Amino acid sequence: MAKLTMVQAINLALHQEMEKDEDVVVLGEDVGIDGGVFRVTDGLIDKFGEERVMDTPLAESGITGFSIGMAIYGLKPVCEMQFSGFGYMAMHQLEAHAARMRARSGGRFHVPMVIRMPYGGGVKALEHHSESREAYWAHTPGLKMVIPSTPRNARALLVSAIRDPDPVVFYEPKSSYRAFREEVPEGEETIPIGQSEIVREGEDLTLISYGAMMRPTLEAAEILEEEDGVQCEVIDLMTISPIDDSKFTESAKKTGRVVLVHEAPRSFGPGAEIIARLVEKSFLYLEAPIRRVTGYDVVIPLFQREFDYLPSAERIMRAARETLDF
Amino acid sequence: MAKLTMVQAINLALHQEMEKDEDVVVLGEDVGIDGGVFRVTDGLIDKFGEERVMDTPLAESGITGFSIGMAIYGLKPVCEMQFSGFGYMAMHQLEAHAARMRARSGGRFHVPMVIRMPYGGGVKALEHHSESREAYWAHTPGLKMVIPSTPRNARALLVSAIRDPDPVVFYEPKSSYRAFREEVPEGEETIPIGQSEIVREGEDLTLISYGAMMRPTLEAAEILEEEDGVQCEVIDLMTISPIDDSKFTESAKKTGRVVLVHEAPRSFGPGAEIIARLVEKSFLYLEAPIRRVTGYDVVIPLFQREFDYLPSAERIMRAARETLDF
Amino acid sequence: MPREKIDLEQDIEYLSILNEKGEIDEDLEPDMKDDLLLDLHRAMLFGRRFDERMLNLQRGGKMGTFAPIKGQEAAQLGAVACLEDKDWLVPSFRETAAEIWRGKRPKNILLAYAGFSEGGVIPKGINNLPAAIPVGTQTLHAAGIGYGIKFKGKKQVVMTFFGDGATSEGDFHEALNFAGVFNTPTIFVCQNNHWAISINRSRQSKSKTLAQKAIAYGIPGIQVDGNDVLAVYAAAKEAVERARNGEGPTFIECVTYRMSVHTTADDPKRYRSDEEVEKWEKRDPISRFQKYLKRKDLLSDEEIKEIESEIKDEIKKIVKGWEKKKKELEGRVEMFEGTFAELPAYLVEQKEEFESELPEKPEKPEDAKKQEAAEEDEEEAAEEAGEEGDDEDEKAEAEEEPEADEESEE
Amino acid sequence: MPREKIDLEQDIEYLSILNEKGEIDEDLEPDMKDDLLLDLHRAMLFGRRFDERMLNLQRGGKMGTFAPIKGQEAAQLGAVACLEDKDWLVPSFRETAAEIWRGKRPKNILLAYAGFSEGGVIPKGINNLPAAIPVGTQTLHAAGIGYGIKFKGKKQVVMTFFGDGATSEGDFHEALNFAGVFNTPTIFVCQNNHWAISINRSRQSKSKTLAQKAIAYGIPGIQVDGNDVLAVYAAAKEAVERARNGEGPTFIECVTYRMSVHTTADDPKRYRSDEEVEKWEKRDPISRFQKYLKRKDLLSDEEIKEIESEIKDEIKKIVKGWEKKKKELEGRVEMFEGTFAELPAYLVEQKEEFESELPEKPEKPEDAKKQEAAEEDEEEAAEEAGEEGDDEDEKAEAEEEPEADEESEE
Ligand SMILES: Cc1ncc(C[n+]2csc(CCOP(=O)(O)OP(=O)(O)O)c2C)c(N)n1
Numbered sequence A, B: 001m002a003k004l005t006m007v008q009a010i011n012l013a014l015h016q017e018m019e020k021d022e023d024v025v026v027l028g029e030d031v032g033i034d035g036g037v038f039r040v041t042d043g044l045i046d047k048f049g050e051e052r053v054m055d056t057p058l059a060e061s062g063i064t065g066f067s068i069g070m071a072i073y074g075l076k077p078v079c080e081m082q083f084s085g086f087g088y089m090a091m092h093q094l095e096a097h098a099a100r101m102r103a104r105s106g107g108r109f110h111v112p113m114v115i116r117m118p119y120g121g122g123v124k125a126l127e128h129h130s131e132s133r134e135a136y137w138a139h140t141p142g143l144k145m146v147i148p149s150t151p152r153n154a155r156a157l158l159v160s161a162i163r164d165p166d167p168v169v170f171y172e173p174k175s176s177y178r179a180f181r182e183e184v185p186e187g188e189e190t191i192p193i194g195q196s197e198i199v200r201e202g203e204d205l206t207l208i209s210y211g212a213m214m215r216p217t218l219e220a221a222e223i224l225e226e227e228d229g230v231q232c233e234v235i236d237l238m239t240i241s242p243i244d245d246s247k248f249t250e251s252a253k254k255t256g257r258v259v260l261v262h263e264a265p266r267s268f269g270p271g272a273e274i275i276a277r278l279v280e281k282s283f284l285y286l287e288a289p290i291r292r293v294t295g296y297d298v299v300i301p302l303f304q305r306e307f308d309y310l311p312s313a314e315r316i317m318r319a320a321r322e323t324l325d326f
Numbered sequence C, D: 001m002p003r004e005k006i007d008l009e010q011d012i013e014y015l016s017i018l019n020e021k022g023e024i025d026e027d028l029e030p031d032m033k034d035d036l037l038l039d040l041h042r043a044m045l046f047g048r049r050f051d052e053r054m055l056n057l058q059r060g061g062k063m064g065t066f067a068p069i070k071g072q073e074a075a076q077l078g079a080v081a082c083l084e085d086k087d088w089l090v091p092s093f094r095e096t097a098a099e100i101w102r103g104k105r106p107k108n109i110l111l112a113y114a115g116f117s118e119g120g121v122i123p124k125g126i127n128n129l130p131a132a133i134p135v136g137t138q139t140l141h142a143a144g145i146g147y148g149i150k151f152k153g154k155k156q157v158v159m160t161f162f163g164d165g166a167t168s169e170g171d172f173h174e175a176l177n178f179a180g181v182f183n184t185p186t187i188f189v190c191q192n193n194h195w196a197i198s199i200n201r202s203r204q205s206k207s208k209t210l211a212q213k214a215i216a217y218g219i220p221g222i223q224v225d226g227n228d229v230l231a232v233y234a235a236a237k238e239a240v241e242r243a244r245n246g247e248g249p250t251f252i253e254c255v256t257y258r259m260s261v262h263t264t265a266d267d268p269k270r271y272r273s274d275e276e277v278e279k280w281e282k283r284d285p286i287s288r289f290q291k292y293l294k295r296k297d298l299l300s301d302e303e304i305k306e307i308e309s310e311i312k313d314e315i316k317k318i319v320k321g322w323e324k325k326k327k328e329l330e331g332r333v334e335m336f337e338g339t340f341a342e343l344p345a346y347l348v349e350q351k352e353e354f355e356s357e358l359p360e361k362p363e364k365p366e367d368a369k370k371q372e373a374a375e376e377d378e379e380e381a382a383e384e385a386g387e388e389g390d391d392e393d394e395k396a397e398a399e400e401e402p403e404a405d406e407e408s409e410e
């Protein structure tokens, strides 16, 4: 077991899966010789050559549609959108084809591809580089939508995504790329797609989040324990779609109070679905309104103000306290 | 006052606004000489000429990006995506530019455009012609998202959309295009964007819907009154974003029970946001879980099975009764 | 420090071999076996008649919207005739005849256009993608499949079809560029039928030809008379050979004409003149080809009549088989299965919800069930014995089923 | 029924006027006033130095990511020098010098790259769009603005910039096609700087030149030496004149080189050799232009030194003004205002929520407030009196403010 950053952990997953399965192909802008603008694909081209690690022309729909063709033919493309903010250029390919080829061909063809996209704010990036719009993909039948939160689960989820017979949109929280390290076993490890995890047990309040927002969420949980003596149960969704509502609806039955956290804009965001499921499945147990600590419904500001936009441990704590006091 | 179909009513709005404001320009595939594949733009080219009613090359991003340029320059483009299922090709233009130009230019430029898209099922159309994905647009800060349900409100909302200084995505329920007629005043009529309407008052249950689903919803409300003696309050959202939660949260306070209806896929769909707002603002008044009668989270089937997919009065009634019995 | 013309090292040519009068340029006449010529003729005729029948069914309310091929038989069949079974076809939505040539069952085409997803099933061993409705998008899949072929070192090629309108889409651009950069064995066949619904080719792009768009990607481009099946075949053959030899993609513009409606939902009178249509009727690809075959003594009027009558019977059987299948499928709703390999929990829940809401059918008594089963068996037996057209289809499917993709190449 | 070459009725030319040694092709020398030549030289030098300073500030942690222009001064300035104030500029993200030429305030550029949205404000009367980060997307806006110009019957033109990488995007294709079909007064300037981050031009497209992509749209295309400001100017001038005369769009490929990093987040050592960079340093657009100006006796080494020193001072003042502005803006958070013309109810709620969560600042006593106000007044007065660089900016803005868009044309 080595202590790896998320970038290294994802890189490990790619190395190992490419070694294991020669149909796995990596493609995108700058993923080859440059090793990716975040170095996620570093070293792959040296090891697997240009045929399996392909620097493509600058065209997101192209990369995606080309990958769909490869996947139909039998390869397992792992393609990259350099930033999730440019992934919308490929939306029609994902919606109309990747997500539907299985249904459209009566099962003859399917699209075992992964679309990796670094997402989210917090790295002082340029305009269009800080978005968090997982809801677009999660709302698209036929796509799976995964967001890891730590090096270890990033690696394990990516392995599952590559092996999944259906298309998986894989959002990588770029602010967590190098923010911390975690022990990641050298040997194979997978986490099933469609499974959430209780990362902290508690009786008083349920906090639900995923991706980069797990860190302020966990921080808030700790402070709440220290300062208020409140036991938070914290759930990491990991898969946004198909969402695993089993753990959070159970947790809510226990705690009766829920706060959820995401950096995506609030309205029509992922949190709304969580609330809907809680109402559908834990209605009688809810003792307070469910609070959403999220990005605001505005154009995300340039980086000087992005920390005013992004949920923080303070904002989470405030919402938690209000929910507890309700 | 003439009795018009929705197609005629929208056509009237376009005629009158083009007459009134010579900066209004209509463009898209087949909107000119053909009058639009649904005849929504019929007669415009004869009256206003090719410069204002433009048949464009076949390119959705092109139409949208070109319209953005026109709008920045000072025109008021009303562009058409022939079917909403092809609007995703323009998503990046809408997300990155139409929705952000005001913010990005510090207010100097703005994008007063309308993007019309026929949406939804129920007309036995081909693949990719029956989608209902208003949630994509509603979740995008900087865009407004409007869906009329009748000829009269379609006309009045479109006029408001054209006059709006910001970009409005205007979904037209194509199954309602010619399904029924309504009196539409010849003289100007507008409905503010961002305003919902109580179309039927009641004390027992709140039904929330919009667009094509208003008809089965109202049908269900009537049968529930006749058969069960239940008084439903029915709310037509009309604007999906910025959503007007004032009426439905008030209604829920009165009835305590809510069922909502949309044909979009359920998960991460518009209904989730409605539930979230109800929980945020009417929590203490809710007496039963809020039921969602929606399209399923699958690839929408070809037309022989689309009525199994689409919400029907029966499905709504069943959900309503279960909610009332809770 | 000059101002000088750049040598682009590529030309765009125009190719025509058989003219409207049935005259031929013998120097250019492709080397085609008699059988192939006759098969092509039959397929073109079948395509035309099947199209007519579909239009008929649609007008009679028995089918949904579809896109007729009338007038474009040469453009699509001349091109796919160069493919081997192991090759791949990536169609748009107006290649009915090409799809059938490549093994798609006509009954399934009817089923799909009647709104049954079951019609979309593609049997193993048939390397056709489903028809693609979003214009231009499929061209990228053909580029990607081409890369797959190259990657696996197979001797296959992939051919994709699209219209003149599609050349305006960004995806077309990206597909040709990717194919060029990765040198994939992809043949891009544009059926320039002059119209994209109501938009004339001249308003789709200011470029003089569509073929010249190949220059933007540094790949070979050629414009052919798309109503001349020999020219289409010759150009496609060259392109297929280049692709198979690792020499990369080609763009072929077939200049043809959509003699019918855009789709059954369209009224062309709104945007084009009868004279234009009449002009193009004179350039009909089928009559022209028949003249050629007659001159070659490969076909007589008598034989044409016979073929017509065979086709009529065949189509009758197909339609009958389709009607039967439709009846079988009625009431069957399987919409939850196709989306993912495995149903996730929330879809299981939705399926249960859906099924619980279905109107409850009264259980049939055991006797009635047995009776039905017996009738079905009988029908199937009858079919196998007599109804050739449909029967062949069934057999074909049965044969194909066990073959793996990999094996299909041989 | 021939096989014959199609006459495409258009050629792609290469234009170069001033070579690396400072030699000139006199037949091609454009007719440019001395003042313009000197202004261009100053702007190129300012662009280079400002770029260096920005890199410096970024490396020092005072600014975020940005894209240096080093080496591309001629390509962008030669082109915009042909525009009049009333014309429009639609930049990508690497046209700092061109934006400044067109009236963008350097201080605002620094502000934006330091992460302050306030830097994005575009004053009235300056027809520059904000920098566009999503590659290629802005080209469509330039086509649409071109249509707006045509529609209103104005004598304006619109010029858009993008890189070699951008030519692979679908939007580029759609933009050139729309511009061709609607014959808009749009000049598409491609700064082919050989690299799209780590992807070499040769892997971006198999086409021999980028200029030849114009053929796909039936519009004029030309390739110029992008490090030769005279050639860029001459080609752009022709294009602007055509556009202004209603003759439609042009595509210009400027062959240049990105001498620095892609952005400050990039490490070019991973993908290109030092030799390549050195080779291009010899083709530097500035030194070449200086040789020309010296030969023409328009510039001496002495004068260059003077200009350099003026620029240094100017930049110093700009940076100072920027630092001050940053301080002013600190703590000010206005993220709710820009999204819509009017705040909808839910944004009012969110804004209130946001403000209620801000750490409460203790109210300042009245005296302190008065004191501050006085200080601010003083500072402003000082600025107006002395700090020219920044002051000019402020004045410019003040002057522009009242002008309406319509009027700006004069
Ligand atoms: C992306 C997209 N936009 C619009 C449509 C609606 N539509 C269907 S066919 C068609 C015209 C296609 O023209 P062309 O490419 O020439 O093919 P043809 O129909 O002539 O075979 C249009 C606009 C579509 N299917 N997909």
Ligand SMILES: Cc1ncc(C[n+]2csc(CCOP(=O)(O)OP(=O)(O)O)c2C)c(N)n1
Residues within 6 Å of the ligand: A029, A058, A060, A082, A083, A086, A089, D094, D133, D134, D135, D136, D162, D163, D164, D165, D166, D167, D191, D193, D195, D196, D197, D258, D262
């Ligand atoms: C649509 C899109 N995809 C990817 C990126 C990330 N990106 C920024 S610049 C760049 C390369 C651009 O190359 P080129 O067009 O040649 O312009 P240059 O940077 O050389 O000026 C890339 C890939 C982006 N900004 N937008």
Ligand SMILES: [Mg+2]
Residues within 6 Å of the ligand: C163, C164, C165, C191, C192, C193, C194, C195, C196, C197
């Ligand atoms: Mg066509």
Ligand SMILES: [Mg+2]
Residues within 6 Å of the ligand: D163, D164, D165, D191, D192, D193, D194, D195, D196, D197
């Ligand atoms: Mg470049």
